[in-house]
Amino acid sequence: MKNIFLKTIAIFLIIGCGKYVAQSQNFKTKNPYYSRTLTAPLQVSNTEWKKILSPELYQVAREGATETAFTGKYYEFDEKGTYYCAVCGNALFLSTSKFATTCGWPSFYQPVRSNSVKYRKDTSHNMVRSEVLCGRCGSHLGHIFDDGPQPTGKRFCMNSVCLDFVPNSKKQAEHLK
Ligand code: FE
Numbered sequence: 655m656k657n658i659f660l661k662t663i664a665i666f667l668i669i670g671c672g673k674y675v676a677q678s679q680n681f682k683t684k685n686p687y688y689s690r691t692l693t694a695p696l697q698v699s700n701t702e703w704k705k706i707l708s709p710e711l712y713q714v715a716r717e718g719a720t721e722t723a724f725t726g727k728y729y730e731f732d733e734k735g736t737y738y739c740a741v742c743g744n745a746l747f748l749s750t751s752k753f754a755t756t757c758g759w760p761s762f763y764q765p766v767r768s769n770s771v772k773y774r775k776d777t778s779h780n781m782v783r784s785e786v787l788c789g790r791c792g793s794h795l796g797h798i799f800d801d802g803p804q805p806t807g808k809r810f811c812m813n814s815v816c817l818d819f820v821p822n823s824k825k826q827a828e829h830l831k
Pocket of ligand 1: 744790
């Protein structure tokens with residue numbers, strides 16, 4: 655009985671560590687541009703980003719790919735905290751502006767600051783859409799639509815891979831250090 659209990663604990667520890675490693679593997683090497691406090695725009699070439707970012711993140715953030723619906727880690731996620739740009743650390747969205755959708759991607763009705771994000775007209779795939787880019791590093795994050803809830807009526811439809819979530823509890827612990 656004791657053996658089964660210990661095995662169960664070991665399995666939970668392995669799963670927990672695996673999850674932590676997976677979450678921190680957005681970077682191939684240490685990212686010198688990542689900051690959760692700096693907001694000045696970054697000028698970094700894609701050649702440089704390619705050396706730093708994981709292939710999955712590079713493909714979406716720097717080449718404008720879209721992750722498959724219902725596959726991202728945050729589309730059904732409702733913990734309280736802040737979502738940062740996974741490329742540069744810029745604060746993008748608060749969990750309080752996240753809302754449940756059936757679209758298959760994490761969706762928010764407003765960014766943390768008006769300059770957290772910027773916009774660009776996207777005419778790919780025979781559609782006219784507004785692309786949402788990180789206000790600091792210019793990475794592709796997703797698109798914005800006019801079918802969101804009040805108070806803005808907007809839906810910032812984001813790719814999970816471009817988001818880096820920090821729970822409120824962890825942020826508070828960092829402030830106390
Ligand atoms: Fe960024």
